[in-house]
Amino acid sequence: MRLSVCIASVLLVGAIGSLPASSDGMPPDSTFDDGSLEAPRGIVISRSKAVLGSELMARIIKLPFSDGEHFAAGDTLLEFDCRRYKAELDAARAEQRAAQLSVKDNTELRHHRAVGLNELEISQAKFEKARASADALAVRLSQCKIVAPFSGRVVEKIVNEYEIPKANEPLLKIVDDKSLEIELIVPSDWLAWLQIGEEFRFRIDETRRTYNVTLSGIGAAVDPISQTIRIKARFSDSPNDVLPGMSGSARFDRTVRRAEDSQEG
Numbered sequence: 001m002r003l004s005v006c007i008a009s010v011l012l013v014g015a016i017g018s019l020p021a022s023s024d025g026m027p028p029d030s031t032f033d034d035g036s037l038e039a040p041r042g043i044v045i046s047r048s049k050a051v052l053g054s055e056l057m058a059r060i061i062k063l064p065f066s067d068g069e070h071f072a073a074g075d076t077l078l079e080f081d082c083r084r085y086k087a088e089l090d091a092a093r094a095e096q097r098a099a100q101l102s103v104k105d106n107t108e109l110r111h112h113r114a115v116g117l118n119e120l121e122i123s124q125a126k127f128e129k130a131r132a133s134a135d136a137l138a139v140r141l142s143q144c145k146i147v148a149p150f151s152g153r154v155v156e157k158i159v160n161e162y163e164i165p166k167a168n169e170p171l172l173k174i175v176d177d178k179s180l181e182i183e184l185i186v187p188s189d190w191l192a193w194l195q196i197g198e199e200f201r202f203r204i205d206e207t208r209r210t211y212n213v214t215l216s217g218i219g220a221a222v223d224p225i226s227q228t229i230r231i232k233a234r235f236s237d238s239p240n241d242v243l244p245g246m247s248g249s250a251r252f253d254r255t256v257r258r259a260e261d262s263q264e265g
Contacts, residue, residue: 040228042184042202044246048150048176054143055167056080063161065154075148077172078159082144089141092134099127152176175244182213182233184250188222191229202233204248212236213250 062079065071102123109115155173159165182202186194196215203210212235219230233250235242 040185040187041247042182042233042250044180044204044242044244044248045183046152046175046177046244047179047181048152049155049244050149050174051170052077052146052172052174053168053170054078054080054146054165056082056085056140056143057164057167058082058084058144059164060159060161063157063159065157067154067157070153071148071151071174073148073151076145077148077154077174078146080144082141085137085141085144089134089137092130092137096127096130096134099123099130103127146171148174150176151178177243178238180235180238180242180244181216182235182250184231184233185226185228186231188227188229191218191222194218194231198252199236200233200250200252202248202250204242204246206243206246207239207241209241210251211239211242 058080060078061081062076065075065077071077103120106115106120106123110117110120152175155175157172158169159171165171194215196218198215200213200215201210202213213233214236215231216234217232222229
């Protein structure tokens with residue numbers, strides 16, 4: 001019984017693989033009544049997204065945006081209590097000034113041959129070390145506020161106010177919900193007619209609407225196993241009802257493409 005089922009399955013797969021393809025490289029049943037082609041499913045993605053983290057270990061004192069809320073570029077997304085780092089920087093700056101005074105004194109004494117050249121160079125090295133330490137602390141202090149690199153929305157707030165997260169752990173996930181594009185995987189033989197700038201339609205399941213989009217990118221390599229290639233497209237007009245993660249189907253107008261091919265021929 002199992003043997004007969006296996007044989008039937010093999011015959012079915014072979015029958016599907018032997019279906020004749022159209023001149024466009026698509027099976028005949030992939031066309032619509034209006035003469036268009038349906039591409040494999042696509043998904044809406046954002047061109048800008050980020051998972052924000054920090055090297056600091058300090059208490060969070062400000063986290064103004066919650067999941068789903070909008071923010072503008074430059075807004076403070078998270079702020080730490082950095083009083084300890086500020087005190088460390090003040091101490092390092094004081095050491096830097098003391099080392100600088102030592103260099104100044106030794107330079108004057110060296111002018112009168114009261115100290116050796118070696119002692120002067122040592123004081124200069126101590127000053128440079130103190131300055132580097134202060135600069136490193138200043139860089140750390142600059143991380144006390146995490147500002148938005150672009151306008152968008154909070155996808156997930158991983159931490160909360162008053163918590164002390166570990167260094168380098170994710171804190172916030174953000175996404176630009178306006179700079180959207182569509183990613184699809186299509187048969188590689190579509191490369192015979194696909195061109196950057198080609199317009200087609202994309203129907204999104206969640207909104208039940210069809211949008212005009214333009215092909216903006218073609219992958220650099222074909223998957224030799226599945227014989228497919230990744231392509232990207234951008235919306236002709238920025239839609240307000242589309243979010244990253246939505247999915248749908250693309251339709252390429254076969255009639256228009258055939259007319260263009262005949263004119264070229």
